[in-house]
Amino acid sequence: MNNFPPGFAHYPLYFDAAQQAELIAAVREGVKGAPFFVPRMPRTGTPMSVVMSNFGELGWVTDKERGYRYDPTHPVSGNPWPAMPKLLMDLWDDVTGYPVQPEACLINWYRDGSKMGAHIDNDEQDAKAPVVSISLGDPAIFRMGGPKRGGPTKGLKLFSGDVVVMAGESRFCYHSVSKVFYGESALVPKGGRINLTMRRVRPS
Numbered sequence: 001m002n003n004f005p006p007g008f009a010h011y012p013l014y015f016d017a018a019q020q021a022e023l024i025a026a027v028r029e030g031v032k033g034a035p036f037f038v039p040r041m042p043r044t045g046t047p048m049s050v051v052m053s054n055f056g057e058l059g060w061v062t063d064k065e066r067g068y069r070y071d072p073t074h075p076v077s078g079n080p081w082p083a084m085p086k087l088l089m090d091l092w093d094d095v096t097g098y099p100v101q102p103e104a105c106l107i108n109w110y111r112d113g114s115k116m117g118a119h120i121d122n123d124e125q126d127a128k129a130p131v132v133s134i135s136l137g138d139p140a141i142f143r144m145g146g147p148k149r150g151g152p153t154k155g156l157k158l159f160s161g162d163v164v165v166m167a168g169e170s171r172f173c174y175h176s177v178s179k180v181f182y183g184e185s186a187l188v189p190k191g192g193r194i195n196l197t198m199r200r201v202r203p204s
């Protein structure tokens, strides 16, 4: 694969250092009421290596019994998810121009050794809305493939403050995080990488 699929866009250092710190502060505040939980694979119950929380009206959750889904409340506390920070809503408007607001922002925390396997974001009913992804903290290798699992992939090193948009064809392409350069950034107080992934869920 020589190029990224159509609709893929990378905005290096979209957020400056102060904005990155503001987003990390929002995550720390948000997880007070919606603590990081361990997501588990449907059927097997195998834990993923990242831990998760969410911002927004809806949060992406997964467990052994009920599998992948969006839920308006935290799976353990039963609390609603914290509101989406304004910086993220403004980002969505700026980079997507999509006429409808996102409802969910998944918070992935990659600690030492965490990765994310190849997958397509496929639990959203609004198939036209782009996905917007923000990287904070340690750099990582993001890999983008095609619409079929197991095809060739192209790697991109993402740094803190970078934003990726998956729209058009790229919206339904396999992608993964194959490596995190643990300990390279001091932004996340307990270490690692925070990824924020914004999505529109319900049909618009």
Ligand SMILES: O=C(O)CCC(=O)C(=O)O
Pocket (backbone or CB within 6 Å): 106, 108, 116, 121, 133, 142, 175, 176, 177, 195, 197
């Ligand atoms: O961590 C990333 O950069 C990608 C996250 C992702 O693909 C997802 O949450 O679906």
